Amino acid sequence: MANAISANRAELIAIANSVASEKMIDKAIVIEAMEDAIQRAARARYGAENDIRAKLDPDSGDLRLWRVVEVVEQVDDYFKQVDLKQAAKLKKDAVVGDFIVDPLPPIDLGRIDAQSAKQVIFQKVRDAERERQHEEYKDRVGEIITGVVKSVEFGHVVVNLGRAEGVIRRDQQIPREVVRVGDRIRSVVLNVRRENRGPQIFLSRAHPEFMKKLFAQEVPEIYDGVITIMAAARDPGSRAKIGVISRDGSIDPVGACVGMKGSRVQAVVQEMQGEKIDIIPWSEDTATFVVNALQPAQVSRVVIDEEEERIEVVVPDDQLSLAIGRRGQNVRLASQLTGKAIDIMTEADASEKRQKEFVARSEMFQNELDVDETLSQLLVAEGFGELEEVAYVSIDELASIEGFDDDLAGELQSRALEALDRREQAAREERTALGVEDALAEMPHLTEAMLVTLGKAGIKTLDDLADLATDELVQKKRLDQRRRKPDAKEKEDKGGILATYGLSDEQGNEIIMAARAHWFEEEA
Secondary structure (H helix, E strand, O other), X not given: OOOOOOOOHHHHHHHHHHHHHHXXXXXXXXXXXXXXXXXXXXXHHHOOOOOEEEEEOOOOOOEEEEEEEXXXXXXXXXXXXXXXXXXXXXXXXXXXXXXXXXXXXXOOOOHHXXXXXXXXXXXXXXXXXXXXXXXXXXXXXXXXXEEEEEEEEOOEEEEEOOOOEEEEOHHXXXXXXXXXXXXXXXXXXXXXXXXXXXXXXXXXXXXXXXXXXXXXXXXXXXXXXXXXXXXXXXXXXXXXXXXXXXXXXXXXXHHHHHOHHHHHHHXXXXXXXXXXXXXXXXXXXXXXXXXXXOOOOOOOEEEEEOOOOEXXXXXXXXXXXXXXXXXXXXXXXXXXXXXXXXXXXXXXXXXXXXXXXXXXXXXXXXXXXXXXXXXXXXXXXXXXOOHHHHHHOOHHHHHOOOOOOHHHHHHHHHHHHHHHHHHHHHHHHHXXXXXXXXXXXXXXXXXXXXXXXXXXXXXXXXXXXXXXXHHHHHOOOOOOOOOOOOOOOOOOOOOOOOHHHOOOHHHHHHHHHHHHHHHHHHHO
16 A cells, blocks of 8 residues: 555556455545545645645546645735735636636655655544444344354453444353354344444343343244244343233234244243243233233232332242342342332231331321221221312212211311311421522422422522432332342432422423523523
8 A cells, every 4th residue: 555656557456446446434434534545645745735636547547746825816825825916827718717728747655744645544444344334233232142252351342343343341241151263153232332442332141131132033923923032131141031912813922932932032042041941921001911921920919019110029937038039130120021120028027117107197197187096097998098089079079978968078078178278388488498499489389398398408509400400300110129228339329309299200301491480581
């Protein structure tokens, strides 16, 4: 390549053809790189201030070199401008404002010029090759690809894909899998990114998508779309779960994925280094799917809390350890599969929890409504748990409780409304004592109790509230998926400041945008 510029015409074209073929890029890009290199060398020879152009014919190899100058009345830049008298020598009918081509003689490049030209061409070709790689692999995200291990550097595996190289980072490898240079390896294309050192192709063997694509290769019904993998979760190298559903009632999705004598699933297990796979029938009913996902454990009862996106699963005492799994693996995978936080408890634990909730709610009604224990327990037994439920339910529903009448129902509603007013007033006084501005009380969806919580978190002005992101305000707490409290070393996720109030992301956005409104008014 160093002699490319000083070569004869035929050699120039031969070099361009060879480089384009070897790097699998367009020949026009190589020709353009050569022209750019010649232009730079000519500017170094004639002066960098000149506007010098070069044109290389891709067929014949003819090289033309010229300088572009502008015709002006008074010359300010002698390198790029000429007056009418000088212009007439180059073009007879030249007028002010014309751009004239001033042909230059071919130049013989020295060793340094040729070396610089070589670097320019190499850089252009390298950039074109990187762009080709990015264009080729950016649409292959999610595909399984086979390559040869080129090297293992700091635990990361570099894979030769033929036209490019990919990398399997340490956290995307199957634990304890031994990979050697020269091994053929299959992985899924996880991401393709443009970076300064060229396009980076990130591969994975630990991602659930890798398992899904392996099943698609082994199970024709999945490839044809008759069976769909609705969800997948993995603990790489140890255990995995997939939820499958069949669009054809005559085909058993689980049986099809297992195959004759387990041949299909074993092929996937072998590729994943012996990872055990639970194949589970997917269901639109969340409770049914959770029961299936916790297999092989038996489930007695499922309670779903839609607001908290939390599922409480009750199992027999002898099934507790099986449901949780070794180091919480079974419930963790089930949680990933369903997309819900799952809390496992025994029948005894569930009974104790219900009893505590019953006592706490009864005492609350006794104190707030000034009623006796029997009446408060009757309200709880009928499903009432909050003052708001008593205050805003229809009179008829309250009066329909055995032993109640319209007068008693009306009295209870009146006392509930008074109790809510007392709470609101107490919260308002506490909020004021905390120094929370009255302007925050005008924000949508915020109650006085919420304002107290904000004040305790140090959010006391509109600017304080406006500076928050939505998730910092309302994001729900991600519950621990195992049946235990976090260790002292673990950082418990407490969610957003108002996570316990059940506000949606949309409501959180409305609150923050309302708090920021004064910023825009001030700018206007």
